[in-house]
Amino acid sequence: MTKDNDYISKEKFMEELHRYKRGSVTRRHFLNVTGLGAATAVMGAAMPGVFPNPAFAGDIGDRVILATWPNYHDPSNFETFTEATGAHVQVNVFGSNEEMLAKLQAGGSGWDVYVPTNYTITTYVSEDLIEPLDTSKLPNYDASAFDARYAEAGSVDGQLYAVPKDWGTTGFAINTAHNGGKAISSWKEFFDITMDSFSGRSMVHDYQLTTIGNALKYFGYSFNSVDEAELADAEKLLIDVKPHLFAISSDYQPPMRNGDAWLTMCWSGDGKQLNSDLPEIAYVLGAEGGEIWSDYYAIPKGAPHMEAAYALINYLLDPAVNAKEVLAHGYPTADANTFALLPESLRNDPILFPAQELLSPLEFGAAQTLTDPNRAELMARFKSA
Amino acid sequence: MTKRTRNLLLLAPAGTWFLVMLVVPLTVVLIFSFGERAPAGGVVPAFTFEQYANLPARWTAFKNTLILAPVGTIAALLIAYPLAYYLAVKVDTKWKMLLLVLVIVPFWTSILIRSYAWIFLLGGRGIPALLGWIGFEGIRLINTPFSVLVGIIYGYLPLMVFPLFVSLDRLDKRLLEASSDLGAKPWRTFIQITLPLSIPGIATGCMLVFILLMGEFLIPALLGGGKVFFVGNALVDLFLQSRNWAYGSAVAVTLVVVMLITVTIYMRLISRLGAHREDVSLM
Numbered sequence: 001m002t003k004d005n006d007y008i009s010k011e012k013f014m015e016e017l018h019r020y021k022r023g024s025v026t027r028r029h030f031l032n033v034t035g036l037g038a039a040t041a042v043m044g045a046a047m048p049g050v051f052p053n054p055a056f057a058g059d060i061g062d063r064v065i066l067a068t069w070p071n072y073h074d075p076s077n078f079e080t081f082t083e084a085t086g087a088h089v090q091v092n093v094f095g096s097n098e099e100m101l102a103k104l105q106a107g108g109s110g111w112d113v114y115v116p117t118n119y120t121i122t123t124y125v126s127e128d129l130i131e132p133l134d135t136s137k138l139p140n141y142d143a144s145a146f147d148a149r150y151a152e153a154g155s156v157d158g159q160l161y162a163v164p165k166d167w168g169t170t171g172f173a174i175n176t177a178h179n180g181g182k183a184i185s186s187w188k189e190f191f192d193i194t195m196d197s198f199s200g201r202s203m204v205h206d207y208q209l210t211t212i213g214n215a216l217k218y219f220g221y222s223f224n225s226v227d228e229a230e231l232a233d234a235e236k237l238l239i240d241v242k243p244h245l246f247a248i249s250s251d252y253q254p255p256m257r258n259g260d261a262w263l264t265m266c267w268s269g270d271g272k273q274l275n276s277d278l279p280e281i282a283y284v285l286g287a288e289g290g291e292i293w294s295d296y297y298a299i300p301k302g303a304p305h306m307e308a309a310y311a312l313i314n315y316l317l318d319p320a321v322n323a324k325e326v327l328a329h330g331y332p333t334a335d336a337n338t339f340a341l342l343p344e345s346l347r348n349d350p351i352l353f354p355a356q357e358l359l360s361p362l363e364f365g366a367a368q369t370l371t372d373p374n375r376a377e378l379m380a381r382f383k384s385a
Numbered sequence: 386m387t388k389r390t391r392n393l394l395l396l397a398p399a400g401t402w403f404l405v406m407l408v409v410p411l412t413v414v415l416i417f418s419f420g421e422r423a424p425a426g427g428v429v430p431a432f433t434f435e436q437y438a439n440l441p442a443r444w445t446a447f448k449n450t451l452i453l454a455p456v457g458t459i460a461a462l463l464i465a466y467p468l469a470y471y472l473a474v475k476v477d478t479k480w481k482m483l484l485l486v487l488v489i490v491p492f493w494t495s496i497l498i499r500s501y502a503w504i505f506l507l508g509g510r511g512i513p514a515l516l517g518w519i520g521f522e523g524i525r526l527i528n529t530p531f532s533v534l535v536g537i538i539y540g541y542l543p544l545m546v547f548p549l550f551v552s553l554d555r556l557d558k559r560l561l562e563a564s565s566d567l568g569a570k571p572w573r574t575f576i577q578i579t580l581p582l583s584i585p586g587i588a589t590g591c592m593l594v595f596i597l598l599m600g601e602f603l604i605p606a607l608l609g610g611g612k613v614f615f616v617g618n619a620l621v622d623l624f625l626q627s628r629n630w631a632y633g634s635a636v637a638v639t640l641v642v643v644m645l646i647t648v649t650i651y652m653r654l655i656s657r658l659g660a661h662r663e664d665v666s667l668m
Contacts, residue, residue, distance in 0.1 A: 098626045105427050105628060127425050200525060206611050208626070247528050247610025260509040260527065371425045376627030377442070383622065384445045384614040 060087050064308035067092045067100060067114040069295070070251075071269075074328035081315050087308045095250055096207045097370065104129045104300055111300050112309035115165060118153035118294045119209075119365035125156045131299040133160045137310040140317040142337060150294035150334035153364070162296035163317060166331040169354060169362060170210050170291035173256060173266035177280045187217040187286040191241055194263065199244040203252045203264035208379040209365050210265055210291060211238070211248075217288040224366035231378055238382045248383060256281060272330035272351045283351045289361035294334060411641070417634035426628025436635035443636055446619040447643070449605075453530065453615070454598040457537040458591050461545045464538065465590065469549035470579075473556070485550070488543050496540055500607040503539065507532045507608065528610030536604040541597065545590040552586025553579070588655045592648065599644050616640050 064087045078089040092111070094100050097120045103109045105127065116124060124130035135141055143151070146164050154162035172190055176183050178201070184193060194202035204211045213223035215234040225231065242248075246261045255261035256274055266274070271283030297313045299306065315321055323341040326333050332352040333339055339347065346352060369375055418436055420428045472484055491499060505511055507526040516524050526532050556579065564574040602617030616636065623633030 096626065098628065101426065102625045102628045105425075123425055242612070245610075245612065247612060249611050254504075255508070258508060258510050373422060373627070373629070376629065380619070380622050380627060381442060383611060384443060384619060 060085055060308040060311045061305045062086060063088045063090055064112045064305050064312045065090045065092065065110055066312065067094060067103075067109070067111045069094060069115060071273075072115070072329050074324045077316070077321050077324055080321075081312060084315075085308070085311055087305070087311065089312065098208070098376075101127075101129075101370065109300060110304060112303040112305045113312055114298055114300055115295050116162060116298055117365065118150075118296070119367050120370055121153050121162055121296065121298070122156055122367045123370055124298070125161060129301050130161050131301055131303065131306075133163065133299065134310070135160060138163065138314045138317065140314045140319075142335075145336045147334045147336075153294065154296050154298075162298035163313065164334045165295045165297050165316075166326065166329070166333050167292070167294035168268040168331045169285055169359075170214075170265065170267055170293065171271065171283055171285040172214075173252075173264050173271050173274050173281050173283050175256065175259075175262040175278075175281050178262045183282040183284050185284060185287050187214050187288050187290065190263065190286065191215070191218050191237060194241055195244050198263050201246055201260075201262040202241075202244065203247050203249060203255065203261050204238075204241075204245060205250045205252075205265045206248050206383075207250055208375050209369055211382075212375055212378060213365075213369075214265060214286065214290055215241075217286055217290055220288060223289060223291055223363040224369050226368055226372045226375060228374065231374055235378050235382065238378075239385050242382065242385055268332075268351055269330035272349065275351060276330075285354055285358045285362070287361075289363060292359065292362035292364055294364075295331075414634045414637050417630050418638045420631040420634075422629045422631050426630075428630035428634070431631075436632045437639075439632060440635065440639060443616070443619050446614050446616045447639075449530075449614055450599060450601075450616045451643075453534060453537065453605075453613075454595055454601075457534055457541065457598050458545075458595045460534065461538050461541050461594055462549075462587065462591060465542055465545035465549055466587075469546050469553055469586070472546075473550050473553035474558070474579075488546050492543065496603065497607075499540070500536055500604055503532070503536055503608055507535065527608065528612055530609070530613050532608040533605050533613045536608040537598060537601065540604060541594045544593050544597070548589040548593065549583065549586040552583045552589075556582050584655070584658060592651065595651075596644065596648065599640065599647075 066089055068091060070093050073091070078091070082088050094103075097117050100114060100116065101120060101123065104111075104114075104124070116130075121130070135143075141163050150167040151164045154160060154164060172187075174183050178198070179193070184190065190202075204214075212231070212234055215237050216225050216230060217223060218237055219230070219233050221227070221230045221233070225234075246255060252261060252264040252266065253270055253274065256264055257278065266283060268283065271281075274281045275283055297316065299309045299313070303309050316325065317335075319335065319337040319341055322333060322335060322338040326338065326342060326346070330352070333342075416430075417428050419432050419434070421431045421433060421435070423429045468488075472481060472488075476484060504527065507513075509527070511526075513524045513526055516522075526535075560578050560582075561574055564578050565571075569577070600617050602615055602621050605613045605615045605618055606621075620633055620636055620640075623629050623636060
């Protein structure tokens with residue numbers, strides 16, 4: 001680089017560096033135009049902020065497309081990933097597992113990584129929509145570090161398809177200020193006060209699994225029931241409750257925060273976020289039970305940027321990165337290595353890690369609820385009633 | 386090149402477009418509507434009328450749509466007409482352009498963002514709080530048919546204003562003077578001259594808004610809190626949640642048929658209204 005025509009000015013270099021950091025040019029482009037191709041290894045060591053992990057030596061392309069849930073990642077982790085690999089992380093946000101499945105079934109989703117929930121994985125396997133994982137490309141995946149309860153749904157017939165992201169529970173959040181400072185403790189009370197003192201102030205999810213599941217719990221049935229008589233009871237309850245609902249929506253944080261809604265079905269991470277900001281909002285697990293779930297990282301069949309997909313999953317499994325994720329989304333991790341890096345207050349948090357007696361009645365969602373036509377149609381009748 | 390070849394060539398882009406974007410997809414939807422839901426979702430080919438037999442299960446969605454679409458259209462017309470009249474007839478020419486641009490300005494922001502703004506305005510800390518301040522406590526606006534109606538009128542008003550403006554702007558002002566010279570009161574002039582001459586604008590505006598409203602799903606989803614359900618919402622759920630493509634296709638075909646029928650009746654009515662006039666036609 002001593003010849004004049006190879007020289008790149010400081011300004012030009014910084015400009016290229018910024019473009020590269022923003023993810024608008026690839027690592028290959030950056031290395032070419034700056035003439036740094038040969039010096040990459042040195043750069044990686046000398047500028048840790050730019051290339052933090054020498055494991056990303058290969059060129060994985062300029063982008064990776066992630067299909068995930070709302071408020072579910074630390075954006076700064078993605079920026080670091082882009083700086084390190086040149087692959088820009090494009091995030092698509094979804095509202096339900098049904099919607100994710102529908103997009104993959106329709107074909108041409110263009111996703112590289114997605115975040116299915118435990119009960120959906122067997123369907124993805126039988127529909128041939130999920131790629132078996134090659135663990136040699138996931139050096140950060142330490143199977144022994146994961147609590148088996150939250151990892152086992154990732155394997156089907158001994159083949160690994162998905163690695164655990166985090167887990168959580170589905171309970172409800174109640175603004176105790178409107179109930180004489182007291183919380184309530186069961187799904188029975190949830191629906192009963194909705195039709196009484198909380199009329200017009202309650203929300204249920206726009207999601208068949210939890211809305212029907214928790215209505216089933218009102219009667220003490222299984223959260224996963226597909227029994228026609230039991231579903232009929234749940235439907236009657238939901239239709240009776242409907243005129244008293246504030247909304248049927250999974251986007252419950254805004255109305256809970258501004259005071260329009262006082263009670264809502266709620267995932268534990270949202271419960272944690274609400275409770276941290278507004279201590280009068282309590283997160284409760286229904287005494288009858290309800291849902292416990294775990295989410296996974298997986299690669300859909302025919303992902304257009306396969307190498308980038310593996311690189312992203314591997315990166316997010318790095319305990320240091322994962323710990324930052326947990327701090328951002330507020331859901332517990334099943335990974336002991338990540339858990340060890342969390343602050344003491346989170347490790348003892350009763351919302352993230354409920355007491356065993358509250359956890360034991362909870363059920364993992366069952367695969368049949370995803371494909372059962374009666375549950376889907378029940379939800380539709382409830383919404384259109 | 387013969388004239389015929391040239392005409393065919395000129396029509397080819399539009400023809401291909403309609404074939405690929407309209408005829409083919411509609412045919413696919415029609416075929417799907419006689420199929421059955423695949424076990425994990427999707428469609429398996431069959432020849433059954435089961436999906437159509439099941440249509441009453443979406444009656445509420447059709448009912449909501451068939452009530453709120455015409456009500457929204459008429460409300461938009463009633464609000465848009467005086468505005469268009471003012472812009473076309475009353476306002477000083479030098480302000481006309483500016484005011485027209487102001488009508489379009491909302492289109493520069495996505496309807497999604499603007500509907501989110503309404504969520505805040507109609508929510509408990511918005512207009513109801515203001516009403517509570519002046520003594521009207523406990524008024525609920527958000528997530529009601531009313532809030533959906535507000536969103537609809539707001540979203541579609543410009544589409545109504547423009548056709549009305551065009552027809553009123555083209556109106557020969559000398560007719561108004563003549564009417565006045567002959568002793569007609571302003572109200573009578575409006576009823577006998579202005580209104581009949583603006584029928585093409587009314588017809589176009591109403592049709593535009595009504596057809597789009599029949600397929601609306603975003604505004605009810607956002608401002609109805611999932612409780613005010615249109616056929617559009619039923620379709621989104623059938624394809625994205627329960628993945629019942631066969632039933633979804635049957636509902637879609639039915640919506641198209643209902644729309645064709647309503648629009649045909651509507652066109653008949655309009656052309657009868659303007660039948661005795663040579664200067665009035667559907668634009």
